[in-house]
Amino acid sequence: MTTDLNQLAVRLQDFASARNWGQFHTPKNLVMALAGEVGELVAEFQWLTPEQSKHLEPATFDRVRSELADVSLYLVRLADLLDVDLIEAANAKLDENERRYDPDLYRGSARKAPPLTS
Structure with a gap:
């Protein structure tokens, strides 16, 4: 297993x-x-x-x-x-999404966030 x-x-x-x-x-x-x-x-x-x-x-x-x-x-x-660590990549993407989608601005909304700027 x-x-x-x-x-x-x-x-x-x-x-x-x-x-x-x-x-x-x-x-x-x-x-x-x-x-x-x-x-x-x-x-x-x-x-x-x-x-x-x-x-x-x-x-x-x-x-x-x-x-x-x-x-x-x-x-x-x-x-x-x-040679991509899927867990690492998924966590990095979730980190990015947490920065992009502020809960106070996106709660209950399906709209797309603008791309992050450097």
């Missing part, structure tokens, strides 16, 4: 290596596969109402879980190949 992204990345490396798939795992190919999997995830929600999307039927939930796993696996593999 994997417990963190580094362990998952190593398991993915081993999985791809055992099948000689590294030759196909270029960043371009992984991004394209990732986009396809995101599309499959989107398709599961496409015709649901907002309320239905919050309370998935068991069969739909199982498909969504599987698609989320596919998206996660491709994302972790891509980050590993590009």
Whole structure:
């Protein structure tokens, strides 16, 4: 059982290596596969109402879980190949968003913040 992204990345490396798939795992190919999997995830929600999307039927939930796993696996593999620490990158992005989206100005609003200036 994997417990963190580094362990998952190593398991993915081993999985791809055992099948000689590294030759196909270029960043371009992984991004394209990732986009396809995101599309499959989107398709599961496409015709649901907002309320239905919050309370998935068991069969739909199982498909969504599987698609989320596919998206996660491709994302972790891509980050590993590009030597990007996903946790570090996500925390840096959250730090940036905290600076951009002051709670007093954006609470309850979906509007986009202007880019940060240096």
